[in-house]
Amino acid sequence: MSPLLAAGAFTRPILRWFWLTPLILVIALIAGTAIGETSIPIDIILKVLANKLWDAGYAVDPIDSGIVWSYRLSRAIVAASCGTGLALAGVVLQALLRNPLADPFLMGISAGASTGAVSVTVAGLGAGAITLSAGAFAGACLAFGLVVVLARAAGSGTGGGGRGIQTAGAIILAGIAGSQLFNALTAFIITKSANAEEARGIMFWLLGSLSGVRWEDVMLAVPAAVGGLLVCLWHMRALDAFTFGVDSASSMGVAVRPVRGILIGVMALVTAVMVSMVGAIGFVGLVIPHAMRFIVGSQHARLIPASALAGAVFLIGSDVLSRVLVPGQVLPIGVITSLIGAPAFALILIRGTGAR
């Protein structure tokens, strides 16, 4: 075998590192559970887990047990799921739209999902997690459609490679327009239909907040994140094929329309599910894929698992920060991600499309 071949098989190198993924995730979840205003030793966390999962019967302070099981762990798991889902949405949108700035938050998809979720809440259509998600999904699809149509009209379409920052700019401008519109709609609906206390709660949630997350949310967030991950992995070669644009993907056998429809639909659904639980958490879908491209390259066989993991760890970390940064106060997690994400966004803008 020539040295040429030995140097670079396609998928084998990732297998070597793959076992690290669940390990890092578990460590991050335990750290997210341990750290807080009162830190909880790891042996207590493990005992609580053993008690809950296998009825192990260790003697643990019921307050510690409550904090670990009912409060922090479910929170950390939902944070991880949201991080994974939003990061993957960023990966998919950036690949399909050939646009380094594509992101569910910047493109107004999260804003549309918020409007949908708020409409469902206020209309009193039952505030179950599923109905909320369905409303958010409808809003997300509406927003995405609007933004893409606007961007097409403003730029010269989203197809083709190499048009670079010009199209990138059109998407962002359209995203701003879309976000403003949907945020205004949300504010309108809240002002018109909610009382002051409801309104305050909704506004806090809109900024992106994990307060009030419960185990029922875990049951929705985890399947959404895992499902999104599987759909992405299934289509990883198709995503690679878009490297040189839509025509190139098509000439390499990708059925562009169905593949784009499935991937964007699934990612809008994942975003909607996350937003309906924790509000519009910004910049995860932008920052994480870019950072991961620097580390693992732009091949989706590596980029997808890496972004899924990094997104999860990033949001667990942001959640911890949001709980400890201001003593006695919990910041909305969206504030933390935006504080980190906005400068990163500026950096990507300055470096131009070359940052991909």
Add this chain to the structure above:
Amino acid sequence: MRLTAEHLDWTVQSKKLLDNVSLTVEPGQNYGLVGPNGSGKTTLLKLLAGLRKPRTGQVLLDGQPISRMRQRDIAQTLALVEQQAETTDRLNVRQAVGLGRTPFLSPLRPWSEQDDIIVARALNDVDMAHMADRLWHTLSGGERQRVHIARALAQQPNILLLDEPTNHLDIHHQLSILQLVRQLPVTVVIALHDLNQAMACDRIGVMDHGHLVADGPPAEVLTTERLQTTFGVQADLIEDPLDGSHIMRFRNAI
């Protein structure tokens, strides 16, 4: 494999870019497509590749309408080298060429050693094996073009469509790419800018304002009158003393 186009029409915003174009490329033939800028060569190649659906007419692969084939099946027999295909992704040459294996791969049929071998051979064919680990954005225009050709070769196509593949190439690599294309045991449609290079094709089609205005053996098609009417140049055909073939000597634009 035989490639046939029947009465292709293609319109964008009420502008007719292709008008009743019909042609047949026999198995193994080298078909040269020439014509001034904007005459519709790229558009025609995209229709032949099944990337655009003609408004009327159809494209046939061995008699089978391409519109009824799955994109994946088309890509397993037909490859296209686009005129301009760029990316800002960070990927290296080997990965770019590996994309050509896409139509043969699936979640159930992952990358194999066989694919490594095909990619290595394609890189060798275009003289890029020594740059296999270079990142895309560090390549020159000519090197990128050769990578695109290697990517198409990695598809192991029966029909190869090339859109001005010798653009950006130095003369050595122009000739070696043309030689390579001629040696391949596949049907080739190649849009060319250099009319003297087109003379070496088995057959030539001349595009002009969306019409296929001439179609036949090079010597019959590229006449001094044709060069005047379609290309707007005055030229003389002179004989190569070595092998008696004809060379165009361009005098001036008219």
